Amino acid sequence: MPSVCFYFQVHQPFRLKRYSFFDIGRDHFYEDxxxxxxxLDKVSEKCYLKTNRKMLELINRHKGKFRISYSISGVAIxxxxxxxxxxxxxxxxxxxxxxxxxxxxxxxHSLSFIYSKNEFRxxxxxxxxxxxxxxxxxxxxxxxxxxxxxxxxxxVVEKMGYKAILCEGVDRYLGERTPNFLYQPAGTxxxxxxxxxxxxxxxxxxxxxxxxxAEWPLQADTFASWVHKVAGNGEVVNLFMDYETFxxxxxxxxxxxxxLDHLPMEIMKHKDFDFKTLSEAADMxxxxxxxxxxxxxxxxxxxxxxxxxxxxxxxxxxxxxIYKLEEKVFSTMNPDLIEFWGKLQTSxxxxxxxxxxxxxxxVHKYFSPYDSPYDAYIYFMNVLADFETTLEEALQxxxxxxxxxxxxxxxxxx
Amino acid sequence: xxTPPILDELTSKADLPKILMLxxxxxxxxxxxxGVACHDLCIALSKYANVTMIIPxxxxxxxxxxxxxxxxxxxxxxxxxxxxxxxxxKKVKQVHFIDTHLNPYYNGNASPHHDLQNLxxxxxxxxxxxxxxxxxxxxxxxxxxxxxxxVTVFGKxxxxxxxxxxxxxxxxxxxxxxxxxxxxxxxxGKPLVVHVHSLEVDRGGPQSKGWVYQVEKKGMExxxxxxxxxxxxxxxxxxxxxxxxxxxxxxxxxxxxVEPFKSVxxxxxxxxxxxxxxxxxxxxxxxxDIAERVLQKDQNVRFVMAGTGEYxxxxxxxxxxxxxxxxxxLTGFLNLDKVRKLLSIADVYIMPSVSEPFGLxxxxxxxxxxxxxxxxxxxxxxxxxxxxxxxxxxxxxAASYILNLLHDPVLVENVTHDAYKDLEIIxxxxxxxxxxxxxxxxxxxxxxx
Numbered sequence: 001m002p003s004v005c006f007y008f009q010v011h012q013p014f015r016l017k018r019y020s021f022f023d024i025g026r027d028h029f030y031e032d033x034x035x036x037x038x039x040l041d042k043v044s045e046k047c048y049l050k051t052n053r054k055m056l057e058l059i060n061r062h063k064g065k066f067r068i069s070y071s072i073s074g075v076a077i078x079x080x081x082x083x084x085x086x087x088x089x090x091x092x093x094x095x096x097x098x099x100x101x102x103x104x105x106x107x108x109h110s111l112s113f114i115y116s117k118n119e120f121r122x123x124x125x126x127x128x129x130x131x132x133x134x135x136x137x138x139x140x141x142x143x144x145x146x147x148x149x150x151x152x153x154x155x156v157v158e159k160m161g162y163k164a165i166l167c168e169g170v171d172r173y174l175g176e177r178t179p180n181f182l183y184q185p186a187g188t189x190x191x192x193x194x195x196x197x198x199x200x201x202x203x204x205x206x207x208x209x210x211x212x213x214a215e216w217p218l219q220a221d222t223f224a225s226w227v228h229k230v231a232g233n234g235e236v237v238n239l240f241m242d243y244e245t246f247x248x249x250x251x252x253x254x255x256x257x258x259x260l261d262h263l264p265m266e267i268m269k270h271k272d273f274d275f276k277t278l279s280e281a282a283d284m285x286x287x288x289x290x291x292x293x294x295x296x297x298x299x300x301x302x303x304x305x306x307x308x309x310x311x312x313x314x315x316x317x318x319x320x321x322i323y324k325l326e327e328k329v330f331s332t333m334n335p336d337l338i339e340f341w342g343k344l345q346t347s348x349x350x351x352x353x354x355x356x357x358x359x360x361x362x363v364h365k366y367f368s369p370y371d372s373p374y375d376a377y378i379y380f381m382n383v384l385a386d387f388e389t390t391l392e393e394a395l396q397x398x399x400x401x402x403x404x405x406x407x408x409x410x411x412x413x414x
Numbered sequence: 415x416x417t418p419p420i421l422d423e424l425t426s427k428a429d430l431p432k433i434l435m436l437x438x439x440x441x442x443x444x445x446x447x448x449g450v451a452c453h454d455l456c457i458a459l460s461k462y463a464n465v466t467m468i469i470p471x472x473x474x475x476x477x478x479x480x481x482x483x484x485x486x487x488x489x490x491x492x493x494x495x496x497x498x499x500x501x502x503x504k505k506v507k508q509v510h511f512i513d514t515h516l517n518p519y520y521n522g523n524a525s526p527h528h529d530l531q532n533l534x535x536x537x538x539x540x541x542x543x544x545x546x547x548x549x550x551x552x553x554x555x556x557x558x559x560x561x562x563x564x565v566t567v568f569g570k571x572x573x574x575x576x577x578x579x580x581x582x583x584x585x586x587x588x589x590x591x592x593x594x595x596x597x598x599x600x601x602x603g604k605p606l607v608v609h610v611h612s613l614e615v616d617r618g619g620p621q622s623k624g625w626v627y628q629v630e631k632k633g634m635e636x637x638x639x640x641x642x643x644x645x646x647x648x649x650x651x652x653x654x655x656x657x658x659x660x661x662x663x664x665x666x667x668x669x670x671x672v673e674p675f676k677s678v679x680x681x682x683x684x685x686x687x688x689x690x691x692x693x694x695x696x697x698x699x700x701x702x703d704i705a706e707r708v709l710q711k712d713q714n715v716r717f718v719m720a721g722t723g724e725y726x727x728x729x730x731x732x733x734x735x736x737x738x739x740x741x742x743x744l745t746g747f748l749n750l751d752k753v754r755k756l757l758s759i760a761d762v763y764i765m766p767s768v769s770e771p772f773g774l775x776x777x778x779x780x781x782x783x784x785x786x787x788x789x790x791x792x793x794x795x796x797x798x799x800x801x802x803x804x805x806x807x808x809x810x811x812a813a814s815y816i817l818n819l820l821h822d823p824v825l826v827e828n829v830t831h832d833a834y835k836d837l838e839i840i841x842x843x844x845x846x847x848x849x850x851x852x853x854x855x856x857x858x859x860x861x862x863x
Contacts, residue, residue, distance in 0.1 A: 021711065021814040021817040022707075022810065022814060022817075313824050313827050313831070314824055317824040355799070372803065374829060377828075378814075378815070378818045382818070
């Protein structure tokens with residue numbers, strides 16, 4: 001009996017302001033509060049509130065048979081806490097139905113796994129606590145930022161106690177196989193991997209409103225008939241996408257909400273199909289084969305690798321510089337510095353610096369709050385320069401205490 | 415981009431479209447970038463078309479391969495006078511007349527289609543050729559003196575000459591040849607394409623509405639197709655000359671490849687370079703403001719301005735007033751070799767142009783691997799991804815970009831790396847193909863089977 005596993009990613013970064021070279025040493029407020037607030041409000045109205053209402057309605061209408069999963073980044077939750085408690089409450093309402101699962105990710109929606117396993121674990125724990133706090137659930141399933149994945153991540157996450165992990169179903173690793181089964185990540189014992197069915201997912205997330213697409217306008221019954229083709233050769237249909245697909249990437253006028261309204265019914269018209277949360281599906285289905293991903297994969301861009309964040313010299317420089325500060329940041333024991341250092345790790349900062357003008361540049365441009373990738377890099381590095389100065393000052397304050405302590409010890413010894 | 419079939423399939427020159435170009439500046443006589451641009455475009459076009467170019471004066475020693483170059487200074491006016499009475503004229507089927515009302519100041523014969531029998535001009539001079547004498551068009555410099563009369567007489571002579579030539583399309587460059595273009599179109603009925611390298615509105619500001627503006631406006635209205643060197647210039651044509659977008663097709667300039675080199679710096683400070691005429695259009699005074707701002711943060715920078723123009727003295731004064739004269743250098747006019755020498759030691763290139771149809775100098779900097787900080791009010795900003803762009807009045811942002819470049823080798827590496835990729839499409843061959851595509855799209859040349 002194949003199960004449709006809907007998983008939606010909810011994320012909003014703290015965007016940095018246009019922080020020029022002249023601001024270094026003068027201005028210690030780095031975030032573009034106005035823009036962040038503006039975008040949060042816009043997406044809340046166009047997407048989150050509307051779609052959450054629709055999801056709640058669908059869960060009630062189908063008497064609990066419509067079941068879905070979410071991941072909400074820690075930085076998104078923080079922004080809801082501060083500015084849109086109504087949105088947060090609408091997610092809590094969904095959690096209270098018992099039909100909605102919230103899964104784990106890194107608190108800052110970061111690339112931390114690539115640079116520091118300690119920081120990665122810290123952020124996953126932080127995020128877990130946040131989810132428990134608001135939704136009273138302890139996540140059992142993990143997804144890494146933008147489905148960044150390889151065998152090693154699966155191993156580390158398994159040791160952290162998760163029973164399943166999400167990843168992209170990448171053709172170059174799947175070969176002829178289908179993403180519609182659970183797989184065993186190479187080198188692991190128990191953890192199960194859900195592979196995104198990118199064809200069906202992207203039909204909704206990217207192609208839905210494309211008037212040049214042969215299938216436009218896509219109707220729920222047509223899409224359901226494609227899902228039904230999995231019968232006999234699959235146990236899970238993993239439809240993973242950004243939650244902002246509904247109402248923000250695909251505007252209301254495209255008919256995306258009507259599509260969503262009819263979809264559960266159309267899918268369940270086939271008696272063999274149902275909806276499951278990720279944990280439920282992980283418990284029911286068995287792994288059918290090994291999925292071996294030695295190099296990093298992700299769900300981003302045509303390349304589906306790390307190139308959306310780490311392909312040019314600027315991105316690599318910015319990322320490596322931020323992670324070099326880890327030890328210093330923690331030795332200050334200053335919660336503000338530790339917190340801001342975390343926020344600087346948010347992957348969006350690097351995404352905006354991407355210069356793949358000739359392929360996926362358009363998508364990066366669409367999301368970027370800046371005029372160019374160079375601006376993204378320049379503002380980030382200027383902020384970092386100021387942050388480093390503040391950090392050094394904080395360390396000066398910390399060090400004398402340490403020295404004094406050491407001296408004391410030596411005097412007592414002598 | 416689709417390549418017209420002629421580009422690949424036809425080898426015989428006889429089958430190629432025939433272009434009659436009208437130029438003003440042309441090597442070896444050049445004042446600015448226009449002559450070089452016309453020359454290089456013609457060379458590139460000669461692969462895809464038969465090109466005849468009429469210019470005010472040619473040098474018999476300067477021969478361009480595959481280009482039929484005619485300097486009016488080499489043609490006897492008597493010959494031209496007779497053209498109208500030969501069979502050539504009768505062969506020209508479509509002859510229609512328009513009244514162009516171009517020239518309120520020109521006191522010669524106002525009709526554009528009058529014969530040359532009574533034409534007199536200070537620029538028609540009798541010269542000795544062997545034992546005989548000939549009357550020829552002769553101007554010493556292209557822009558001095560009575561330039562209105564120069565371009566008008568050029569137009570009349572070129573129009574007469576055109577009657578003896580075989581061509582499909584007229585391709586005029588800028589206002590100096592627009593009168594010629596209009597006269598030829600009026601006499602032959604052949605379609606007129608106007609290539610716009612620079613406009614009076616760029617040079618003199620939006621309030622410029624003088625004679626040159628009127629010539630440009632009439633010329634562009636009468637043309638069948640306009641090819642500005644950028645979308646930026648296309649917008650100016652649309653906004654300030656009220657020409658419909660439907661006949662505007664931008665063709666970005668190309669550039670000749672160079673062999674870049676590096677030299678030993680002349681001083682220990684970093685160097686920020688400006689190359690261009692010191693006129694309003696190039697925004698040189700913003701460069702002083704930007705320099706002052708940069709020096710507030712970093713004293714180890716020198717600012718060099720290569721070029722001359724009416725702003726030379728005011729700029730000197732401005733730099734002195736701001737107290738940055740010790741870091742600010744005006745070189746005056748420099749020849750190409752010296753400019754390249756500067757490019758070989760510069761750390762950052764800046765182009766704060768107020769209104770720049772294209773901005774080839776920024777591409778030259780890119781060829782030398784220098785990161786370019788350029789104003790958004792330029793055509794080159796449309797084709798250079800690898801550049802930092804600012805609104806010309808935003809001196810804080812420009813100064814900030816310069817400081818970031820001076821302090822961050824990774825940024826420099828990334829910007830110059832991307833700019834090198836851009837160079838692949840900034841070529842004259844690419845531009846020539848675009849020109850032919852434009853002719854085809856507007857059905858200005860016979861369809862090639």
